[in-house]
Each structure stands twice: as C-alpha cells, then as structure tokens.
Amino acid sequence: MIKSINIKILSCIFAVIVYIAASPVSAAESFDDGLTAYNNGEFAEAARIWQPLAEAGNAKAQFSLGVLHEDGRGVREDLRAAIALWRKAAEQDYAPALHNLAMLHIAGDGLPQDMAQARKYLERAQEHSLAGGSVRTLYNLAKMYLDGLGGPANKPAAFALMLRASEMGFAKAQYNLGKMYRDGEGTHRDLVAAAAWFTQGAEQNYAPAQNHIGNRYLRGEGVSRNDLIGLAWLTIAARNGHNGASERLEQLRSEFPAPLFAEAEQRAEAFTKSLKP
CATH class of the missing domain: 1.25.40.10 (Tetratricopeptide repeat domain)
Incomplete structure (x- = not known):
C-alpha cells in the first residue's frame, strides 16, 4: 500500500x-x-x-x-x-x-x-x-x-x-472505485458500476483497469460476456507492462482458438487509437 x-x-x-x-x-x-x-x-x-x-x-x-x-x-x-x-x-x-x-x-x-x-x-x-x-x-x-x-x-x-x-477523471481513482463497487467497500456491491468504472480507467490507458475490465468481459461479470473484447483489453494491458495480463493471456491460449487471438490483436490496435494518452 x-x-x-x-x-x-x-x-x-x-x-x-x-x-x-x-x-x-x-x-x-x-x-x-x-x-x-x-x-x-x-x-x-x-x-x-x-x-x-x-x-x-x-x-x-x-x-x-x-x-x-x-x-x-x-x-x-x-x-x-x-x-x-x-x-x-x-x-x-x-x-x-x-x-x-x-x-x-x-x-x-x-x-x-x-x-x-x-x-x-x-x-x-x-x-x-x-x-x-x-x-x-x-x-x-x-x-x-x-x-x-x-x-x-x-x-x-x-x-x-x-x-x-x-x-x-483520475484514472487510478476510477480503477479503485471499480474495486470498491466490486467488493462492496464503503458502498453497496454493484458489479455493473464496477465494470463501468474499470472501463473509464481503461480508456485512459491505465493498465490495471484494462486488466480488470478484460477479465470482467471474459467472465461476463457486470457486462455481457464477450471473449473478443476481453482478450483485446488484456492484450492492451499486457502491452502496457501488466504482468498479470500477460500471464492470463498465456493461460488462455490453450482455451481459445488462434484466430480469436488474431482478431483480438486487431481489435486491440483499434482500441488503442482511441485511448487517452
């Protein structure tokens, strides 16, 4: 801490x-x-x-x-x-x-x-x-x-x-707020709100938020499950140096077909162009 x-x-x-x-x-x-x-x-x-x-x-x-x-x-x-x-x-x-x-x-x-x-x-x-x-x-x-x-x-x-x-608009606060909603700390538990705040932090190119929202999409937690978007966010987080995202992607390679990973790479490229610096 x-x-x-x-x-x-x-x-x-x-x-x-x-x-x-x-x-x-x-x-x-x-x-x-x-x-x-x-x-x-x-x-x-x-x-x-x-x-x-x-x-x-x-x-x-x-x-x-x-x-x-x-x-x-x-x-x-x-x-x-x-x-x-x-x-x-x-x-x-x-x-x-x-x-x-x-x-x-x-x-x-x-x-x-x-x-x-x-x-x-x-x-x-x-x-x-x-x-x-x-x-x-x-x-x-x-x-x-x-x-x-x-x-x-x-x-x-x-x-x-x-x-x-x-x-x-502080990305680190948005990420932590997402965790507070996820865990019900200081407020009621709300997985939809948690995912929304993780998304806001992710869109500001904050890697921990990108890792979290990627995993939310893969689990369908607070958002509709979408493996493509989940993999894309994990890919961006890994490119930004998030070790957990890199390890998770390696684990998932045995669970998803190679073409999905290729498409996720393309989606990650598209996402990255819209991220805040």
Whole structure:
C-alpha cells in the first residue's frame, strides 16, 4: 500500500504547479511574472522573483520556491529548503504545500515516515482546497481512509472521496472505485458500476483497469460476456507492462482458438487509437 501511494510523490509537484496556474489571480503581479518565467523554463528568473515574495510571507511564492528547490531548477537542489518553505506555506493552510508535506511523510523522504501526520496534512489540504480539492489529495486521502492508514478506516468517507476524484477523471481513482463497487467497500456491491468504472480507467490507458475490465468481459461479470473484447483489453494491458495480463493471456491460449487471438490483436490496435494518452 505504501509503495502504491509513494509513486504520487514525483507526480504531485507538477500537479500542484498546474493548480497554481489555474487558481484565481489574486496575488501581486510579480508572482504572476515569476509563474510566466517558470512556464517559459526560466527557473532562475522565477526564483529571483519569488524569493522576496516568499520572505514577505506570500504562501504561493513560498510553495513555488520550494518546488524549485525540490527539483533543483534555477536554484540548488535542496529538499530541506523545500520542506522549510512548504512548512511556512502550510502554516497559512496553503493546500498544495500541505499535500506535498503529506506525501513526504508517507514516503519517509526528508521527513520521518508518519502516516498519522500525513493524514492530518491531507485532511487540512482537502479542507482548504479550491474548486472541490486537488484530485491527488482526494485520491490519497481516500486510500488512507480505505486502508486505515494514520487512523481508523472510514470506508464510506473513502468511497465519497474516491468518487469525487473519479468524476474529475483520475484514472487510478476510477480503477479503485471499480474495486470498491466490486467488493462492496464503503458502498453497496454493484458489479455493473464496477465494470463501468474499470472501463473509464481503461480508456485512459491505465493498465490495471484494462486488466480488470478484460477479465470482467471474459467472465461476463457486470457486462455481457464477450471473449473478443476481453482478450483485446488484456492484450492492451499486457502491452502496457501488466504482468498479470500477460500471464492470463498465456493461460488462455490453450482455451481459445488462434484466430480469436488474431482478431483480438486487431481489435486491440483499434482500441488503442482511441485511448487517452
């Protein structure tokens, strides 16, 4: 479980930079100048602009300068400096900084591994997020509630957060929501809904969802049985590096005729062209 959450750490930095760009412009114009420099790849210039703003207590500048230090862009790579800046922004309840601190506590990267503190940070991030919250905050908090990390499990709350992240189009959330419907965790058991959410994740080219919906079609679970579509989805998942799908395909070669596999390969090619990158 910890490993599955840890992979968000590398992606969350980019996500929250987008969050800044998309948030309403209420800070001084000089912050926006720094953001323009950042987006143009002029990281040293962005750091020069954000440094005095961060020192003056601007939470967005503190957070953004921390991102530069974390990545070593335009300034020396220094996770300690990044953490110090994110803590200052977090003291002002700046949601992206709270999220990043949570991710570091989950990984034990630069901060002690502390699930309880990570959960508190994510809860605060969600409380103070704009526009209903960051999709990654929603997802990670849902996973902590689901598995009882950092506190007691709360599966109904996990389901509500996972549903929101799924409706925002996050493939990993859609996959996990499918599993929650499949198993009746935090909600009623609904195999049709499970298959529908696995399909949405699969269509975003998420291999675990492709593997799951492929097997659903082969079993007729939540969907009408269709061996051709099932094999096609497993083929796509295997091409995307899913070992379970590869092993399943090998097992099935003794159960289905070779022409069906050939047709599934063609169907997989057609499906792949319509998948989201």
